[in-house]
Amino acid sequence: MEQSKQGSNVRNVLLLAQFEIKKILFNSRGLISLAAFSLVWLLLLLYPIRGASEFLLSPQNKDIFEALFGPEAVSELFKWSVAELAVYWTAALYLFPLFSIFIAADQFSSDKSRGSFRFLTLRTSRDSIFFGRFIGYMAIQTMLVTLTVVATIVLATSRESALLMPAIGSAALVIINLFIVLLPYTALMAILSLYANSARQATIYAILIWAAMSITIGIINNYLPIISELKWILPGSQISLMINTQGLGSFVYAPVAIAQTLVLLVLGRIYMKRSAL
Template sequence: MENNPQANSTIKNTLLLAQFEVKKMLFNPRGLIALIAFSLVWMLILLYPISGASTFLINPDFRTVIEGFFGINAVSELFEWPVAELAVYWIAALYLFPLFSIFVSADQFASDKARGTLRFLTQRVGRDSLFFGRFIGHMLLQSLLLCLTVIATIVLAVSREPSLLLPALYSGLIVSINLIIVLLPYTALMAILSLYASSARQATIYAILVWAAMSITIAIINSYLPIINELKWLLPGSQISLMINTQGLQSFMYAPIALIQACALLFAGKLYINRSAL
């Protein structure tokens, strides 16, 4: 079987660009400020909501109150987690990390486009390599930060009960993989919007407008044609509310939704960057 030099070069350039993107975010002053802010926010979340709420989750009286308020089946799986700290982390991360992804991924191309350096870059590497390299780089960075918060949660749980080490490692691995999958369509969407926008702030505004417009449109269509209720799966994050009441391997049942969304958005982004005048 013969090697394809062009394909090998594309893959190599994509990985090099992804590596450069991670280094830029980690060592750039603006990136460091964002990372410090991220660390402080999650430190507060770990020290207060997660460590405090985990104490309530293992209290039978609190479970009775929650089930009476939300219904037995609405949050039943929340109390089945072997590690209470990771159960609370799961809920917080499902909502906070997508928001973080929108802000941290908003500048994949916008600044380069405004400065005119995007055209310079595309003259030296393929557009596909540039698009997927930036996407992979931002996913690697988010995955790194996500894993660090999971590790911190595991340490918090083990410090409370050392016997929870193995269950915490197992649950932490499942949580990490699930959350990375959840972030894929958000990062892919921001890659497209940052190609269109002239600044990271504008890309973020576009993301809010797209999400709001899609939500309203889908709600209106569903009110008149309930038979096509499946349209809601077009919206990134539409499965998050359902994922809350899952745990263990069961939580992967919604992974195909995010994976299909990400593939569709990446394909759209590939077409857009190859056909647009940069």
């Protein structure tokens, strides 16, 4: 009986995740959002990423970077076998978390405003709803990351076809890393969208919380450097350090994001269970 119930919950989680994906892919509003996203990344690929990758290919520019930022700050950036992916990596680490805040802001707020949570909870558990939405939005973001990485590979191979195989190997690691980076942001937005009355309000809360925590942690680190490790509680705290990594070495900071995600998911589940939705 217990196994049957657990199997039903897992099936409901997957069905809800699948529904969120379909809502993006087969809904006019979702397709417009995807088109806008694709256009933004197309412009980034054609101009900043292509231009910056050509800059990286010039050996003398390495000396300029090292003089400005120090040898240790950019040493790994020039070791990438595909320059376009190196520039994409730097841009994506900052841009995708920002996109995640906007994309994942409506996990539950629309249901609250429409009053449709009662309908959902009559048919499945709150755990299934919470984790189903989280998985669905992570799947959507992973598809977007994969789409932009594939476009970057096309850009690189149009310059030199021999880069195809190295690009595919690096791209797989980039996709996995970005997936891990986006986990705590999506989990945080799940909690905020449960609390907020709209996606816009959830986004504002996220910006305010991130700004307040950054300022507070900065002040604490300034006056009490002995507890500087407090910075790791903030989602994205490892991003600036990940820029100067590549290959398997980029996974050294993965435990930070995974730990943040687990804590946020536990808090979100507790809030979901106790809140009057």
